[in-house]
Amino acid sequence: MRMRRLCSIAATLGLAVAGLAVSASTASAAASYNGACGSGYGVIGSKYVGDGRTFLTYNSSTGYNCVVTVSDTPGVAMYMEARLRLHRTDTVWKASEMDTGTYTQYAGPVYLYAKGSCIDYGGAANSSYTRIDYGVHCG
Incomplete structure (x- = not known):
């Protein structure tokens, strides 16, 4: 019973980490300021x-x-x-x-x-x- 519970917790943590990785890659695709206004802005x-x-x-x-x-x-x-x-x-x-x-x-x-x-x-x-x-x- 204890082993099954540990496996369940590990699987849940694995999904959470995978979700964070997907969120991070999606965020990196977002536009960032490109400096088009010139220096000093x-x-x-x-x-x-x-x-x-x-x-x-x-x-x-x-x-x-x-x-x-x-x-x-x-x-x-x-x-x-x-x-x-x-x-x-x-x-x-x-x-x-x-x-x-x-x-x-x-x-x-x-x-x-x-x-x-x-x-x-x-x-x-x-x-x-x-x-x-x-x-x-x-x-």
Whole structure:
């Protein structure tokens, strides 16, 4: 009886470890910031946006924000968006506030001087739905 119980515990632990290994490999496939905004920009926010991730960056020496959406599957052409604007309540985005199209790596970068202001940012990757955060990163 004791031997059967030990085998059961070992099997359970083996499944748990296997699950952790699968989770770790899935997480490593997720998009990471690619440095497309240039030197001096650090990531201050990000969000999953379908088959990719949108990164909000800030350069404290210049007061500029930058947004880029990076694909989870580099090399695969898909519709992508990167959006950035000063915070406001209307729903219309100007062409200069976004980069949209079919890309294989990333959309953006989109830059905006926003020192002392709140911003709206978001994106999409292989999705008809654009995820946006409104009135964030004020300062």
